[in-house]
Structures are given as structure tokens and as C-alpha cells.
Amino acid sequence: MGTPMTVAGIVGSLRSGMTIGIGGWGSRRKPMALVRAICRSPLTDLTVVSYGGPDVGLLCAYGKVRKVVAPFVTLDSIPLEPHFRAARQRGEIEFTEYDEGLFMFGLYAAAHGLPFLPTRAGLGSDVMRVNPDLRTVRSPYGDGEEFVAAPALRLDAALVHLNLADARGNARYLGDDPYMDDLFCKAATDAYVSCERIVTPAELAAAGPVQSLLVSRMHVTGVVETPRGAHFTDCLPDHPRDERFQKEYATAAADPDLWPEFKARYLDVDEPTYQEATR
Amino acid sequence: MSEVTRAEVCVVACAEAWRGDGEILAAAMGTCSVLGARLARATFEPGLLTTDGGPLLTAEPIPFGAPAGDVEGWLPFRDHLWLVANGRRHVMMGASQLDRYGNQNISAIGDWARPKSQLLGMRGAPGNTRNNPTSYWVPRHSTRVFVERVDVVSGIGWDRGAHEIRRVVTDLAVFDFETPDHRMRLRSVHPGTTVAEVVENTGFELAIPADVPETRLPTAEELRVLREVLDPRGLRDREVRS
Numbered sequence: 356m357g358t359p360m361t362v363a364g365i366v367g368s369l370r371s372g373m374t375i376g377i378g379g380w381g382s383r384r385k386p387m388a389l390v391r392a393i394c395r396s397p398l399t400d401l402t403v404v405s406y407g408g409p410d411v412g413l414l415c416a417y418g419k420v421r422k423v424v425a426p427f428v429t430l431d432s433i434p435l436e437p438h439f440r441a442a443r444q445r446g447e448i449e450f451t452e453y454d455e456g457l458f459m460f461g462l463y464a465a466a467h468g469l470p471f472l473p474t475r476a477g478l479g480s481d482v483m484r485v486n487p488d489l490r491t492v493r494s495p496y497g498d499g500e501e502f503v504a505a506p507a508l509r510l511d512a513a514l515v516h517l518n519l520a521d522a523r524g525n526a527r528y529l530g531d532d533p534y535m536d537d538l539f540c541k542a543a544t545d546a547y548v549s550c551e552r553i554v555t556p557a558e559l560a561a562a563g564p565v566q567s568l569l570v571s572r573m574h575v576t577g578v579v580e581t582p583r584g585a586h587f588t589d590c591l592p593d594h595p596r597d598e599r600f601q602k603e604y605a606t607a608a609a610d611p612d613l614w615p616e617f618k619a620r621y622l623d624v625d626e627p628t629y630q631e632a633t634r
Numbered sequence: 635m636s637e638v639t640r641a642e643v644c645v646v647a648c649a650e651a652w653r654g655d656g657e658i659l660a661a662a663m664g665t666c667s668v669l670g671a672r673l674a675r676a677t678f679e680p681g682l683l684t685t686d687g688g689p690l691l692t693a694e695p696i697p698f699g700a701p702a703g704d705v706e707g708w709l710p711f712r713d714h715l716w717l718v719a720n721g722r723r724h725v726m727m728g729a730s731q732l733d734r735y736g737n738q739n740i741s742a743i744g745d746w747a748r749p750k751s752q753l754l755g756m757r758g759a760p761g762n763t764r765n766n767p768t769s770y771w772v773p774r775h776s777t778r779v780f781v782e783r784v785d786v787v788s789g790i791g792w793d794r795g796a797h798e799i800r801r802v803v804t805d806l807a808v809f810d811f812e813t814p815d816h817r818m819r820l821r822s823v824h825p826g827t828t829v830a831e832v833v834e835n836t837g838f839e840l841a842i843p844a845d846v847p848e849t850r851l852p853t854a855e856e857l858r859v860l861r862e863v864l865d866p867r868g869l870r871d872r873e874v875r876s
Binding site: 435 | 688689690708710711712715718719741742746747748749750751752753754755756757758759760761763764765786787788789790794795796
């Protein structure tokens with residue numbers, strides 16, 4: 356069962372060197388308040404597993420990352436993530452680059468205690484060349500087909516952001532796409548849910564159909580209310596992506612002369628100050 | 635009716651890639667490609683399924699950038715990735731680099747280990763090309779895109795076990811792989827372009843038939859649907875200038 360925590364408490368329970376999965380997708384429903392707090396923390400040497408967006412970019416910019424495991428890193432409306440690009444082009448980080456489906460199968464495997472799941476996604480491509488540890492497996496049945504064995508993406512911790520949760524960690528998404536947030540939680544030793552609003556179990560139940568109760572308390576360690584905590588990524592229907600601010604971020608991130616001022620103004624500050632500055 | 639723009643020729647050429655596909659998802663990236671999928675559905679390939687650009691399967695082909703309207707199905711990312719494995723899907727992707735067998739790179743330029751330019755990443759390209767018919771839409775045909783060898787193989791080509799690389803549409807021409815060894819073949823050149831111009835902007839040797847036809851023009855009905863329904867703001871002409 357989850358327990359109510361603070362952002363500082365969640366970040367304080369993480370350790371340097373951990374493998375941390377981050378929910379959402381690209382620049383959509385990312386637990387950015389938690390990511391910003393990690394940036395301000397002494398944590399380092401992290402392996403970040405993500406359908407990557409500005410979460411990955413910011414953690415790279417702050418030197419928190421040893422390795423990124425991802426099928427892409429993008430801001431969606433802005434295709435390329437400047438900090439991730441810079442980190443790759445300077446050779447500062449390791450990169451395990453998977454296909455989107457291969458990555459999902461790795462999450463499914465980890466979420467269900469399987470060492471791997473077979474998939475065709477990756478066969479013949481440079482996913483196999485740049486990940487020499489990937490193995491293939493042959494069907495034991497008559498077809499004898501060869502598959503990529505997507506290795507379980509086991510996580511020490513998962514961070515996800517949803518619209519609503521109760522104080523026990525049950526959580527609901529209200530947008531059109533659950534992304535893989537439940538899989539991240541199930542794949543992790545400890546999962547932490549940040550949300551727009553913590554409500555009573557009765558309010559959570561009344562807020563939509565049972566099908567959108569995505570995350571169960573049985574997989575959650577801690578829950579925290581962080582209104583607008585996904586900003587500047589989207590958290591529909593609570594708010595769309597802040598395209599104007601994202602552009603400001605991307606412009607500053609790509610320009611070493613602009614970045615220090617952006618960082619000082621928006622990031623090297625506490626969450627209430629960030630929220631105030633981006634209203 | 636005003637003169638047909640190059641972008642409109644491109645949209646129809648993209649639409650043609652899905653001809654005969656029947657009741658499958660037409661997955662598209664890029665303005666002319668998205669419009670092509672919806673135009674095909676609105677005219678000669680009504681069985682196709684198309685999205686709102688997000689997780690909603692729309693009951694009708696909708697205008698570019700419009701809200702979904704009535705919805706006939708739900709395809710969040712996880713189900714979209716399962717659909718790739720299921721196979722009822724023909725995807726038209728973009729390409730930063732493309733070679734003669736249809737190998738595609740959207741991952742990085744230069745040495746993968748420390749790239750000169752980090753791009754998007756593999757995205758779904760490896761799985762797409764292994765599982766589904768795949769076509770490409772390239773809004774600016776150049777020797778930077780059409781290369782002898784791609785730096786990173788994201789999407790696999792015919793020589794690496796692709797399911798099927800069907801069509802490549804660019805702002806200059808249309809290509810297929812209908813050759814004995816599945817090398818890229820010039821299928822048609824757009825009105826106003828020449829074979830020489832295509833060759834000059836391609837970094838590898840193309841298969842070129844003795845007679846290269848012109849890419850067909852949109853029909854009057856296609857132009858009406860495209861101009862009045864699917865893209866009244868003319869976004870297609872911003873992606874490809876005439």
C-alpha cells in the first residue's frame with residue numbers, strides 16, 4: 356500500500372546508482388516535479404528508463420545520468436531534445452537504444468516476473484548491433500522462428516504522474532492514453548505516484564469508469580499531490596502541454612549562453628517558485 | 635479550379651501507397667502523409683482506419699489538426715504497438731537517411747557510439763519494418779537523405795528481412811522496389827520535375843525504366859476533398875512549396 360509522502364521524501368528514498376523508470380511518453384504526462392527535485396538533489400549515476408522526453412533531457416543536463424535506456428527522446432512538438440543530444444554528442448552518457456515495442460515487452464517481462472518476452476521488433480536492425488548483449492530465442496514449436504528475447508527492464512524505482520489518486524496510492528488517468536505507467540509501477544521494487552489531486556476513495560471511484568483506475572495501491576510505495584506537477588509536459592484534461600514554455604526551454608537548452616539564466620530562474624528553485632514563475 | 639500544387643501531387647502520391655490495403659490502420663507521419671491516408675480513406679480506399687493524430691480512431695477522416703469528432707475505436711500507444719505485431723497496419727514514416735533497399739535511419743548521424751548528430755532514436759522503426767508494410771514520405775529529396783549507406787539502420791530494408799517496403803514518396807518523385815532484387819526503382823516523376831533532377835539529388839544508383847511516367851494529377855473530386863474538407867488551411871503547401 357502507498358503512503359502519503361512529500362516530494363523531498365520520495366527523492367530522499369532514492370539512491371545514487373539506481374535504475375529509475377519514468378512514466379509518461381515524450382513530452383506527455385511526465386512526473387516533472389519529481390524530476391526537478393532529483394535535479395536539485397545530490398543523486399548521481401542513475402540509469403534512466405523512459406519513453407524519453409524532457410525528463411531525460413533535464414537529468415542529463417544536471418549530470419545525474421550514467422545510462423539512458425529508451426527508444427527515443429523527444430519533446431513531440433519539437434522533435435529533438437537538446438540536452439539529450441548534447442550529452443550523446445559529447446559522449447557523456449551510455450545509451451541502450453531499443454525499439455518502442457521491444458522496450459514495452461521489456462516492461463511487460465519485468466512487470467510479470469519473466470526474464471524475457473519474444474518479439475520480432477529489432478530483428479535485422481542496428482538495435483542488435485548497438486546492444487551486443489541482446490539475445491535471440493528460437494520458437495520450440497514447429498515453426499522454429501527466431502525472435503529477439505526482450506530482456507526484463509527491472510526497475511529499482513518508478514516515477515509516474517497521474518490525474519487523480521487516493522492517499523493509499525490507487526490512481527486514475529483522465530486523459531486518452533494510459534501510456535505504460537502501470538507497467539512501470541509493476542516493474543519496480545518501489546513505485547511513486549505524483550498526481551494533480553489526492554481525493555477520497557469515494558471521489559476517486561466516482562471520477563470515471565473502473566477501466567481508468569490504472570495503478571493499484573498494491574504496486575505503490577508513496578503518493579504525493581503535485582498540482583501542475585507534469586508541467587511543462589501535458590497532463591490532459593487538467594492542462595495541455597505549455598508549448599510556449601517548452602519552446603523557451605528548448606531554446607535555452609540549445610544555447611550555452613542562455614541556459615544558466617533559465618536554470619537559475621526556473622530550476623535551481625523550489626517547486627512553488629517554479630510554479631509561480633511559469634504561471 | 636486553381637492550378638494543382640506540388641504538395642497536392644505529393645498528397646495523392648502518398649494516398650496511392652494505401653490503395654488496395656482494405657480494412658487496416660493507415661499510420662502516417664508528416665503533413666502530406668497524414669493527408670494522403672485520410673484522402674485515400676475519403677475516396678478510393680474507404681475501409682482504411684485513420685486516427686486523430688493521437689490515440690483515437692476517428693469515425694470519419696477528419697481535417698488536419700481538427701478534434702476527433704465521432705470515434706470508432708481506441709488505440710493508445712500500448713495497443714498501437716500490439717497492432718504492429720498483429721499486422722493490420724501499413725505505416726508511412728519519415729527518414730533522415732534512406733538507402734537503395736529501403737533501410738532507414740532516424741537514430742543518429744555519424745558513429746552511433748558518439749554521434750555527430752543525435753536524432754530521434756529508433757522509435758518504432760525496427761518493429762514497423764519487420765512486421766508491417768512500410769512506406770516513406772520525404773518532403774525534401776536530397777543526397778543527404780538518399781545515401782549509399784545509412785549510418786544507423788533503424789527501419790530495415792528488403793535486404794535485412796523487411797516485411798515489405800512498398801513505396802517512397804518525395805517532393806520530386808515516387809519510388810517502389812519492384813525489381814528482381816528489390817532495389818529502389820523510379821516509379822514516376824512529379825509534373826515539373828525531370829528524371830535528371832531526381833538522379834542528381836539521389837546518392838545511389840536508381841533502377842530507372844526506359845519510360846518513366848509522370849505522377850498522376852489529383853482528380854477533381856480529390857482536389858475538392860483535399861482543399862475544402864481535409865486541409866482548408868493549406869498546411870500541405872507549407873510542407874512542400876511549389
